[in-house]
Amino acid sequence: MRSTRGNERVQPSQAILRGLAPDGGLYVPETFPEFSMETIMDLEEASYEERALKILSGFLPDFTVNELKEAIHGAYGTGFDDARIAPLVKLDERTYSLELWHGPTLAFKDMALQLLPHLLTLSAGKNGEKREIFILVATSGDTGKAALEGFLDVPGTRCAVFYPKDGVSKAQRLQMVTTGGRNTHVIAVEGNFDDAQSGVKRIFGSSEFARTMDEQGRVLSSANSINFGRLVPQIVYYFSAYADLIRDGQIRPGEEVNFCVPTGNFGDILAADYARRSGLPIGRLICASNTNNVLTDFIETGVYDISQRPFYKTVAPSMDILISSNLERLIFTLTGNDPEKTAAFMRELAEKKQYQIDEEMLNRLQAVYACGYADEVALKAEIWKRWHDQHYLMDTHTAVASAVLREYVEKSGDTRKNVIVSTASPYKFGPAVLSAIGGLDVETMDDFECCVKLSALTGTKEPEVIKKLPGTPVRHDQTCAKDKMPEALLEALKRSAERME
DSSP states (O other), X not given: OEETTSOOBOOHHHHHHHSSOTTSOOEEOSSOOOOOXXXXXXXXXXXXXXXXXXXXXXXXXXXXXXXXXXXXXXXXXXXXXSTTSSOEEEEETTEEEEEOOOSTTSBTTHHHHTTHHHHHHHXXXXXXXXXXXXXXXXXXXXXXXXXXXXXXTOTTEEEEEEEETTSSOHHHHHHXXXXXXXXXXXXXXXXXXXXXXXXXXXXXXXXXXXXXXXXXXXXXXXXSTTXXXXXXXXHHHHHHHHHXXXXXXXXXXXXXXXXXXXXXXXXXXXXXXXXXXXXXXXXXXXXXXXXXXXXXXXXXXXXXXXXXXXXOOOSOGGGOOSSOTTHHHHHHHHTTSXXXXXXXXXXXXXXXXXXXXXXXXXXXXXXXXXXXXXXXXXXXXXXXXXXXXXXXXXXXXXXXXXXXXXXXXXXXXXXXXXXXXXXXXXXXXXXXXXXXHHOOOOTTSOHHHHHHHHHHXXXXXXXXXXXXXXXXXXXXXXXXXXXXXXXXXXXXXXXXXXXXX
């Protein structure tokens, strides 16, 4: 593996342990494994764990088969409410929903963050790391709880999550701040997700903070999708969905399939691209944005510009992002794997809040990616339409993808089969979903009252983890200014030490 901004070569375990490269770049595979159609067809009757073992073995060559097998079983052997782990649901003759929210926190982040702690502790052992691994996370809603759940009381690790104080749903916030364990910290940031994400990156880039951590016997690492160990498990479920389509007779082996992905930080859709580059027959990757549609504009024009762009808080908060960190990995590919050009684009973004790729790069981008966005009116209309037409209940983020896909098919005439990547349970966003389905005024209703009514109205089951949230005691109440995140982190560690005395 190598950095997007330099020429250093590392093993996958080193990349996973570090999270971010020393030069500030992101680690990317130097070469991609090649999975033949025969290999993909062999996945048809395999379990999700068996599929994961086959795909991950290709991307993580310095891990043994037994190491990966144990890690995968530790991640997916328990904690999911569907034995298929990532079930594929048919909506109509050309459209399917890939449900990635059957894990412990009801969001697709569980697919990676149940596995990452196992990969990280294995990586520490392979590289002789004896210090406590201190995981830092910025979250727009779902990554935070998934990371906390994944690292909860894992020996030799500690996890701190920063989230935008007013930028997550009530259910998302309660899931995080009620987390127990002796190695977890949750801190609200007075700002938006981009502020939290930028603050975490500054902490990673601070040699002074690294020295402080070293003196305390700790080393920083990341559970955000900037960490390759977070990205690589996501590649698996694209292969899994394709294998399901073949098994169920929905496609012929080798037939191209489109994937439409609700996108904020660009990690999930990039994992699909990595699957494509490894042999999965993907036609178009459709990047679906909400009102914060910086990625839509970029794919259409080649200009990434946040200099004058307003930031919107929406009912799809996990997509309320303007700086899509994983896009750097795609930029690196579009430059022809040129670290100097990639670093120059990232400097422009940091200094001028914008950059523009050239025509050749734009043509490469548009050859693979399509795009679109859905505002709140459109996504709520889509929730209602899917429920009315297919009796299928979807959350706000999945609805963005569904609406964008509907528009893409109408405009393009593309006749390929389409998979919508469904990223969260509708009950994590009860008020918005209830409002869309029932036309009710939810302004005077509590989030959890909305979930009860949503269950009664639709006949779907409210998840137990949501039912229990209102009565769970809050364990984390720390708040900080966006420019005081390092100090808040040290304060959290101090509080934790005092509690342990």
